[in-house]
Amino acid sequence: KAGVTQTPRYLIKTRGQQVTLSCSPISGHRSVSWYQQTPGQGLQFLFEYFSETQRNKGNFPGRFSGRQFSNSRSEMNVSTLELGDSALYLCASSYGETQYFGPGTRLLVL
Amino acid sequence: QQQVKQSPQSLIVQKGGISIINCAYENTAFDYFPWYQQFPGKGPALLIAIRPDVSEKKEGRFTISFNKSAKQFSLHIMDSQPGDSATYFCAASLTYNFNKFYFGSGTKLNVKP
Numbered sequence: 001k002a003g004v005t006q007t008p009r010y011l012i013k014t015r016g017q018q019v020t021l022s023c024s025p026i027s028g029h030r031s032v033s034w035y036q037q038t039p040g041q042g043l044q045f046l047f048e049y050f051s052e053t054q055r056n057k058g059n060f061p062g063r064f065s066g067r068q069f070s071n072s073r074s075e076m077n078v079s080t081l082e083l084g085d086s087a088l089y090l091c092a093s094s095y096g097e098t099q100y101f102g103p104g105t106r107l108l109v110l
Numbered sequence: 111q112q113q114v115k116q117s118p119q120s121l122i123v124q125k126g127g128i129s130i131i132n133c134a135y136e137n138t139a140f141d142y143f144p145w146y147q148q149f150p151g152k153g154p155a156l157l158i159a160i161r162p163d164v165s166e167k168k169e170g171r172f173t174i175s176f177n178k179s180a181k182q183f184s185l186h187i188m189d190s191q192p193g194d195s196a197t198y199f200c201a202a203s204l205t206y207n208f209n210k211f212y213f214g215s216g217t218k219l220n221v222k223p
């Protein structure tokens with residue numbers, strides 16, 4: 001089976017812009033989670049979707065949002081980008097309790 | 111409040127030696143404890159995981175030791191190899207909490223040849 005794919009892999013944006021990141025889970029996986037990884041804060045949970053419904057949410061401002069489509073593909077959106085949003089954004093798909101991570105999208109906000 | 115605390119931040123081990131990474135957790139309701147390995151430019155990959163009903167789990171050279179009363183768990187890498195050089199993360203979750211994992215801060219392991 002193909003692994004979790006994330007697009008784009010790298011992105012450069014300026015403050016105030018918005019960005020949309022995409023994640024395609026492993027075939028058959030209906031749960032998709034998003035994490036932000038930074039050197040200072042480590043891996044922090046953003047939200048989790050299952051069958052197009054957000055089931056869980058981390059402690060991030062409302063500028064961070066997501067959605068999941070009927071084919072389980074997921075997108076996350078960050079509006080009004082801030083310098084501190086520069087990070088590696090990881091998507092993970094799950095079947096049961098095991099999470100499989102994608103390679104991430106590295107976002108740089110200038 | 112940091113739910114999972116991991117130490118050390120970095121670790122240097124000679125080839126063939128034992129690497130030990132420790133984690134402590136706060137929430138006694140956590141019931142699933144995985145360890146992840148991450149290489150530069152890659153996402154974390156599940157290495158091994160344990161539930162609190164067992165005190166130890168071994169898979170090849172990797173062993174998790176779990177101490178429920180102390181709320182601690184550790185990863186032991188036996189016969190460490192240069193290819194094991196990576197960042198290791200411990201994590202904890204509640205099964206009913208829908209894949210919300212709390213991660214430790216990571217340990218960068220360097221195995222010297």
